[in-house]
Amino acid sequence: MATLGAMALPSEPSGERLPATAWAVLGILSFGEGLTGYEIRQWAEHILRFFYWSPAMSQIYTELKRLERVGYAESHMGTAADGRSRRVYTITPAGRDALAGWVERAPVEPPVLKHGTALRVWLGHLATPERLRQIVTEHRDDAQRLLEEAEYSRTYAASVSGWAYPELVARWATRYYAAERDLADQMLADLDELLASGRAVPPAGTPTQAPG
Amino acid sequence: MATLGAMALPSEPSGERLPATAWAVLGILSFGEGLTGYEIRQWAEHILRFFYWSPAMSQIYTELKRLERVGYAESHMGTAADGRSRRVYTITPAGRDALAGWVERAPVEPPVLKHGTALRVWLGHLATPERLRQIVTEHRDDAQRLLEEAEYSRTYAASVSGWAYPELVARWATRYYAAERDLADQMLADLDELLASGRAVPPAGTPTQAPG
DNA sequence: ACAACATATTCCAATTTGGAACATCTTGGT
DNA sequence: ACCAAGATGTTCCAAATTGGAATATGTTGT
Numbered sequence: 001m002a003t004l005g006a007m008a009l010p011s012e013p014s015g016e017r018l019p020a021t022a023w024a025v026l027g028i029l030s031f032g033e034g035l036t037g038y039e040i041r042q043w044a045e046h047i048l049r050f051f052y053w054s055p056a057m058s059q060i061y062t063e064l065k066r067l068e069r070v071g072y073a074e075s076h077m078g079t080a081a082d083g084r085s086r087r088v089y090t091i092t093p094a095g096r097d098a099l100a101g102w103v104e105r106a107p108v109e110p111p112v113l114k115h116g117t118a119l120r121v122w123l124g125h126l127a128t129p130e131r132l133r134q135i136v137t138e139h140r141d142d143a144q145r146l147l148e149e150a151e152y153s154r155t156y157a158a159s160v161s162g163w164a165y166p167e168l169v170a171r172w173a174t175r176y177y178a179a180e181r182d183l184a185d186q187m188l189a190d191l192d193e194l195l196a197s198g199r200a201v202p203p204a205g206t207p208t209q210a211p212g
Numbered sequence: 213m214a215t216l217g218a219m220a221l222p223s224e225p226s227g228e229r230l231p232a233t234a235w236a237v238l239g240i241l242s243f244g245e246g247l248t249g250y251e252i253r254q255w256a257e258h259i260l261r262f263f264y265w266s267p268a269m270s271q272i273y274t275e276l277k278r279l280e281r282v283g284y285a286e287s288h289m290g291t292a293a294d295g296r297s298r299r300v301y302t303i304t305p306a307g308r309d310a311l312a313g314w315v316e317r318a319p320v321e322p323p324v325l326k327h328g329t330a331l332r333v334w335l336g337h338l339a340t341p342e343r344l345r346q347i348v349t350e351h352r353d354d355a356q357r358l359l360e361e362a363e364y365s366r367t368y369a370a371s372v373s374g375w376a377y378p379e380l381v382a383r384w385a386t387r388y389y390a391a392e393r394d395l396a397d398q399m400l401a402d403l404d405e406l407l408a409s410g411r412a413v414p415p416a417g418t419p420t421q422a423p424g
Numbered sequence: 425a426c427a428a429c430a431t432a433t434t435c436c437a438a439t440t441t442g443g444a445a446c447a448t449c450t451t452g453g454t
Numbered sequence: 455a456c457c458a459a460g461a462t463g464t465t466c467c468a469a470a471t472t473g474g475a476a477t478a479t480g481t482t483g484t
Binding site: 231233267268269270271274292294295296 | 469470471472473474478479480481
Binding site for chain 3: 019021055056057058059062080082083084
C-alpha cells in the first residue's frame with residue numbers, strides 16, 4: 001500500500017526475476033478476486049500440488065508481501081463472515097501484465113523430480129527384497145490415490161466456467177499419475193525377474209557372505 | 213580423521229535424521245571405493261539426476277563433512293595422477309549399516325515434482341496459443357533427450373557387474389521419460405482441440421476485449 | 425605464451441522448507 | 455456455562471537447499 005503502486009513503472013527489471021514460487025502465488029491470485037493467504041494455500045492444495053507445489057504457509061505470506069512490495073498485488077483489510085479481520089490480496093493490472101510476461105518470455109526450467117522410491121531401489125543392494133517390494137507397492141498405491149484425487153480436481157475444474165486450462169492440466173495430471181502407477185507395476189515385475197534370475201548381487205566393495 | 217570414527221557408537225540416534233541429500237551422497241559412496249567430491253558430483257550427473265538430484269557442488273562438500281563428522285564416511289588425502297593432492301572419501305562400515313537402516317526403515321517421502329511446463333499451461337489464459345505450443349513442444353523434446361540419455365545410462369549400468377539395481381532404475385527412468393514425452397504429445401493434442409472448440413476463455417475477473 | 429578446459433574445493437547470499445507458536449471464531453458435547 | 459476440537463488466519467525461526475562466484479592447479483592444444 002505504501003509502495004509505489006501499479007502506476008506505469010514500465011517493466012520493472014527486478015520483476016522478471018522473482019522466484020517461481022512468487023509467480024505461482026500470483027497465478028492463484030489471477031484466478032480469484034481477493035484471497036487471504038490461508039485461502040491461497042487451500043487453492044494450492046486443491047490443484048497446484050499435483051504438478052508443482054505443496055506450499056509452506058510461511059512462504060505464501062512471504063511471497064504475498066514481496067508481491068505487494070513490487071506492486072503486483074495489493075491488499076486491504078476485510079472482514080470475514082465471522083467478524084474477524086483478515087488481509088485480502090488482489091492481483092493488480094501490473095501484476096497481471098508481469099505474470100503474462102513471465103509466461104510469455106521466461107525460459108522454462110526443466111522439471112524438478114525427487115523420487116524417493118527410485119532412490120531406494122537404486123540402493124537395492126542394501127535392502128531386503130521384501131522391503132523393496134513394500135516400498136514400490138506403497139508408491140504404486142500413492143500414485144493410484146493421487147490419480148483419483150487429480151480426477152476429482154479435473155471434474156471440479158470442468159464445472160467452472162473459464163477453467164479450461166486448469167481442466168486441461170488436471171487431465172494431464174491424471175495421466176501422469178496413471179503412468180506413475182503403471183511404471184511402479186513394471187518395476188515390481190522387473191524386481192521379481194531380477195530376484196528370480198539371481199543377478200541381484202551387490203556392487204564390488206560391498207561385503208558379502210559369499211563372493212560372486 | 214580427528215573425529216570419533218566408526219568405533220561402535222551403536223545406532224546414533226541423530227544419524228537416522230540426516231536429510232535425504234546426505235543419504236544420496238552416502239549411496240554414491242556405497243558404490244565406489246574412494247571418491248572425491250568432484251567425482252561424486254560426476255556420478256550424480258551420470259545417474260542420479262534422472263530420478264533424484266542435480267547437485268550443487270557446495271552441498272556435496274557440506275554433506276561429506278557432515279557424514280565424516282557422524283562417522284559414516286572417512287577421508288584421507290590422496291594424490292591424483294597429476295600429483296595434485298585431493299581429499300578422498302570412503303564409506304565406513306557404520307555408514308553402510310546406517311544407509312541400509314535408512315533404506316529399510318525410513319518412511320518414503322512422496323515424490324517431489326515441480327513441473328514448470330504444467331504450471332504455465334495452467335496459466336494458459338495469460339498466454340498466446342503459440343507460446344503454449346512452444347513451451348509444451350520444448351518440454352517434449354527435453355523428455356525425448358532425457359530418454360536417450362537415460363537409455364545410455366542403462367546400457368552403461370548393464371555393462372558393470374553388480375549394478376543390477378542401477379540398471380533396473382535406469383530402465384524405469386527411460387520409461388518415465390518416454391511417458392513424459394507421450395504426455396506432452398497428448399497435451400499438445402488437447403491444446404489444439406481446446407483452441408478449435410473456442411472454449412479457451414479466461415476465468416472470471418480477467419479483463420477481456422469482449423465479454424463471454 | 426596463452427586460452428580453454430578438467431579437476432578440486434570453499435564461500436556466500438538467497439531461496440525454500442517445515443513446523444511451532446499465537447490468535448480468534450464455530451461447532452458440538454457435557 | 456464450560457470445554458474440546460477444529461477451522462481460519464498470521465507470524466516467526468531454524469534448517470536445508472540452491473546457484474553460482476571465487477580460487478586454485480594441472481593438462482592440452484594453438
